[in-house]
Amino acid sequence: MRGFAGFAIGKISAAMLTIFAIVCFNFVLFRLVPGDPARLLFGDPRAGPKRIAEMRELFGLTGSLWEQFVAYLDRLFLHGDLGFSFVHRVPVMEVILDRVPQTILLIVTGLIIAVVLGTMLGAIAGWKTGTRLDSIIITVSLGFYSIPAFILGIILMMIFSFGLGLFPVGGMYTIGAGYTGWAYVGDVAWHMFLPCGAIVIWYIGEYVILTRSAMQDVLGQDYITLARAKGIKESAVLFRHALRNAILPVVTITGINLAFAVAGVIEAETVFRWPGVGRLLYESVMSRDYPVLQGLFLMFAVAIVLANLGVDLIYGRIDPRIKVGGGQ
Amino acid sequence: MSWLLKGLQGVGKFLKLLLTSSMGRVGIVIFAIVAFIAIFAPYLRTVDPIKFGLPGNQLLPPSAEFWFGTDRLGRDIWSQTLYGSRVALIVGFTAAATTVSIGTLVGLTAGYFGGKLEEVLMRIVDFFLMLPYLPLMIVLAAVLGPSIWNIVLVISITYWPYTARVIRSQVLSIKERAFVEASRSVGASDRLLIFSEIMPNVVPLMFAEAVLMVTWAIYAEAVLSFLGLGDPTTVSWGWIVNRAFASGVIRDFLWWVIPPITCIAATILAFTFLGTAVSDIMKPGYREAKGL
Numbered sequence: 001m002r003g004f005a006g007f008a009i010g011k012i013s014a015a016m017l018t019i020f021a022i023v024c025f026n027f028v029l030f031r032l033v034p035g036d037p038a039r040l041l042f043g044d045p046r047a048g049p050k051r052i053a054e055m056r057e058l059f060g061l062t063g064s065l066w067e068q069f070v071a072y073l074d075r076l077f078l079h080g081d082l083g084f085s086f087v088h089r090v091p092v093m094e095v096i097l098d099r100v101p102q103t104i105l106l107i108v109t110g111l112i113i114a115v116v117l118g119t120m121l122g123a124i125a126g127w128k129t130g131t132r133l134d135s136i137i138i139t140v141s142l143g144f145y146s147i148p149a150f151i152l153g154i155i156l157m158m159i160f161s162f163g164l165g166l167f168p169v170g171g172m173y174t175i176g177a178g179y180t181g182w183a184y185v186g187d188v189a190w191h192m193f194l195p196c197g198a199i200v201i202w203y204i205g206e207y208v209i210l211t212r213s214a215m216q217d218v219l220g221q222d223y224i225t226l227a228r229a230k231g232i233k234e235s236a237v238l239f240r241h242a243l244r245n246a247i248l249p250v251v252t253i254t255g256i257n258l259a260f261a262v263a264g265v266i267e268a269e270t271v272f273r274w275p276g277v278g279r280l281l282y283e284s285v286m287s288r289d290y291p292v293l294q295g296l297f298l299m300f301a302v303a304i305v306l307a308n309l310g311v312d313l314i315y316g317r318i319d320p321r322i323k324v325g326g327g328q
Numbered sequence: 329m330s331w332l333l334k335g336l337q338g339v340g341k342f343l344k345l346l347l348t349s350s351m352g353r354v355g356i357v358i359f360a361i362v363a364f365i366a367i368f369a370p371y372l373r374t375v376d377p378i379k380f381g382l383p384g385n386q387l388l389p390p391s392a393e394f395w396f397g398t399d400r401l402g403r404d405i406w407s408q409t410l411y412g413s414r415v416a417l418i419v420g421f422t423a424a425a426t427t428v429s430i431g432t433l434v435g436l437t438a439g440y441f442g443g444k445l446e447e448v449l450m451r452i453v454d455f456f457l458m459l460p461y462l463p464l465m466i467v468l469a470a471v472l473g474p475s476i477w478n479i480v481l482v483i484s485i486t487y488w489p490y491t492a493r494v495i496r497s498q499v500l501s502i503k504e505r506a507f508v509e510a511s512r513s514v515g516a517s518d519r520l521l522i523f524s525e526i527m528p529n530v531v532p533l534m535f536a537e538a539v540l541m542v543t544w545a546i547y548a549e550a551v552l553s554f555l556g557l558g559d560p561t562t563v564s565w566g567w568i569v570n571r572a573f574a575s576g577v578i579r580d581f582l583w584w585v586i587p588p589i590t591c592i593a594a595t596i597l598a599f600t601f602l603g604t605a606v607s608d609i610m611k612p613g614y615r616e617a618k619g620l
Contacts, residue, residue, distance in 0.1 A: 021455055030471060139351075146600035147593045148547055150554055154569070154589055162579050169579070263462035267551060271573075281463065282555055285470055293467055300463040308458070 007316045015309040022301045027072055030294050031065070082298070083291035087284070092295040096277060100299075102172060103276030106192065107265050110199040111254065117200070118207025119250055123243045125208060126215025137208060145205025149264040153198035153271035160194060167194050170273035195272040199264040206257065207250060214246035221245075252315065258307045262300055345609050352605030358598035362591075366413040373407035390583050397583040399568075400575045408563045409587040415564035416546050416595055419476065423483040423545035428538045430484060431491025436530065438492070439499025440522060450496070456489040465548055469557040476559045483548045491537045495530060502529045536606050543599035550592045565592045 062068070075081035082092035118141075125137040144152065161169045173179065173187050218224065219242060227241045228234075262278075269278030277296060284292040346352040365372065374395065390397045396405035434453065438446040465482050472478040502508060508525050516525075552558055553566025556574075560567075565588040572584040608614060 018455065018458060022459070025455075025459075029467060142600060142604065143597055146543065146547075146596050148551055148554075148596070150551065150569075151589045151593050154585060158582060158585075162582070259458075259460040259462075262460045263551075266462055266466075267554075270555065281466060285466060286556055288470070290470070293470055297463050297467045300460045301458070304460050305458060 004316055008313055011309055011312045011316070015305050018305050019302055022298065022305070023073070023076065026294060026298050026301075027069055029297070030290060082295035085289055085292045087287045087289040087292070092291050095292055096280070096295055096299055099275060099277045099280045102274060103265060103269070103278060106196060106199070106269070106274060106276060107261055109192070110196050110203060110264070111261060113196070114200045114203035115207055115250070115254060118204040119211045119243065119247055121204070122208040122211025122250075123215050123238060123246065126212040126219065126246070127238055127242070129212075129216055134212075138212065141205035141208040143205075144201050145203075145209075147202075148267060149198055149202040150267035150271050152201050153195065153268050156194050156198055156201075157271065167191075170271075172275050192274075195268040195274050198268045198271070199261075202264045203261065206253070206260070210250050210253060211243075211246055214249050215242060218242050218246045252311065254311070258304050262304070345615070346602075346605055349605040349608055351601035352609075355598045355600075355602035355605060358594055359602065362413050362595050362598070363417065365410055366417050369410040369414060373404075373410050375404045375407055396587050397581070399571060399584055405568070405584060405587060408568050409565070409591060411563040412565035412568060412588060412591060413595075415476065415559075415562055416549065416592075419480055419483070419549040419564075420542040420546040420599075423480045423487075423548075424538045424541035426480065426484040427487045427541045427545070428491050428534055430488040431537065432495050432530065432534055434488070434492040435495025436499055436522065436526070439496040440503065440518070440526065446496075449492075453489040453492050453496075456486075457493070459486075461486050462551065465552060466555065466557060469552050474557060474559050476562050479549055479552055479558065480545075482552070483545045486548070487541060487544055491541065494537060495533065498530055498533050499526060502526055532610055536603070536610060539599060539603040539606050543596055543603060546592075546596055546599065550596075565589075 063071070075083075080093060082096070084090075085092050085095050088095045121137055121141070125134045128134045157169060160167045168174075168191050170191075172191050173184065174191075177187065179187050224237060224242055227237045232241075265276065266278035266281055268274065269276045270282040273279060277299070280292065281296050283289075284296065343356075346356065374393075385398050386400055396409060398404055399408075434449055438449040438453075465486050468482040468485060469478060472482065503526070508521065511521055511525055549558070549564060550566040553564045554570050554573075556570050558564055558567045558570070568588040569585055569592075572578050572581070572588075575581075578585050
């Protein structure tokens with residue numbers, strides 16, 4: 001247990017340091033702008049000098065760069081203040097928090113479906129290595145994984161909403177329908193089908209490719225030969241013995257790959273007007289709402305650091321090697 | 329001129345090897361088509377792609393005059409699609425060149441010299457690898473302003489750490505091999521070691537990285553332009569899709585969206601297949617398996 005505590009403290013402090021570096025990077029990033037950052041941060045080119053002075057105060061752009069930096073850290077860490085959106089006219093934190101649940105719903109659903117389907121397909125491909133089925137699965141996965149998610153989204157939209165009329169073109173619920181209870185859940189699921197489908201198709205390739213190679217490694221092991229020699233059914237060997245061992249590296253990668261998952265969600269949300277943080281990012285680019293953009297970048301980066309920390313800690317707890325040997 | 333001949337022979341040999349893989353063949357064919365279109369775009373186009381059309385020419389379906397129809401401002405989509413290939417390839421190749429150069433320089437320095445220098449460089453690399461790449465590119469592009477060279481800059485800033493990490497681990501493994509040890513023991517300088525022992529073993533990997541980076545850069549340009557962060561004065565495929573979406577009428581005007589998305593998907597697939605073929609070829613035992 002002491003080994004794990006030491007390991008955890010090390011991981012947590014490294015994550016804290018990374019987050020602090022991200023905060024500094026974020027501060028510098030929005031001051032790299034050619035010209036006066038004040039202009040950029042206010043957005044309105046017609047603002048008069050008096051208004052600019054007021055806005056400078058509001059956005060923390062008074063005094064030297066060092067004073068601004070201290071003020072920025074103070075607002076962020078002591079008050080949880082990310083600045084003020086000049087488009088939404090409310091604090092950035094509010095704008096972002098308003099959109100977070102929708103994105104979590106989309107990304108978690110998409111990842112779960114992709115991991116389940118991807119590992120199964122990958123297991124089959126690995127099991128049948130070298131066959132026609134294997135080469136079809138691997139080529140199609142590679143294809144879907146390399147085509148940008150926004151294009152997959154547009155293709156799904158063309159087929160399933162324009163062509164077949166099965167699913168809505170965008171949004172999260174039917175406006176004005178006033179559904180409650182299960183009818184509302186069903187309505188949201190119906191709206192979520194296509195954006196989720198686009199990210200699932202995009203994510204799946206990675207899991208197929210990873211599981212396939214993990215499977216190939218596992219299948220060479222003695223315990224598989226033993227299981228077969230005992231006369232256990234092939235399907236049972238595949239799912240109970242082989243896949244179980246092959247799945248570990250696949251789950252690890254889910255944490256590391258969150259940056260990749262975030263890209264897919266931004267694209268899918270933009271195409272289907274899903275009201276999450278990805279769509280908010282696009283809207284803020286369009287309206288040049290820099291305070292929101294800055295806040296969103298910080299949120300995405302910190303979320304990824306924390307997710308990785310979570311995966312590391314869970315692994316430290318599971319992996320016997322860390323408990324015994326770690327934390328010197 | 330013998331080195332030129334030798335280089336050409338090397339390229340020929342490599343192409344021959346690439347054509348033995350079916351993914352390599354598909355990739356080469358699509359790439360050749362896109363490159364042909366990019367080079368001869370001015371001869372293939374019917375009208376100026378960004379010149380506004382005459383009144384009444386807006387949103388026309390494909391016809392003998394406008395092969396792929398027209399957009400909301402009456403501009404010809406066939407000509408726009410042709411010119412889009414130029415942006416894709418220019419951004420793809422320049423960004424890949426800068427990314428692989430920076431990545432190799434950092435990876436080589438860190439891997440070869442080691443010590444404190446390596447620690448500092450790899451900390452920076454790890455930090456950048458931790459950042460979510462699409463939000464980073466979006467924010468950088470928004471801050472730097474829309475231009476095709478800023479897009480190249482944004483892509484290079486975002487992707488170089490990926491190459492640096494790969495090159496560094498390759499350098500670390502080469503450094504330990506007997507022939508490097510042998511050269512060092514007879515007093516070879518760092519410069520000689522890097523250029524005559526390490527580099528020749530890193531170049532194939534740089535090439536594989538370059539193919540990967542072209543793919544990623546074309547993807548990045550397409551996404552950024554689709555999100556409205558592209559150069560508004562240059563026609564790119566992502567920009568065409570962005571314009572179509574911004575008009576809010578794509579349901580009835582699919583001809584506007586289908587050409588650019590097909591081109592983006594096909595070009596990216598071509599480079600993905602080429603990348604897979606190149607890494608297959610570089611695996612030990614490939615030549616023997618193909619009987620070469």
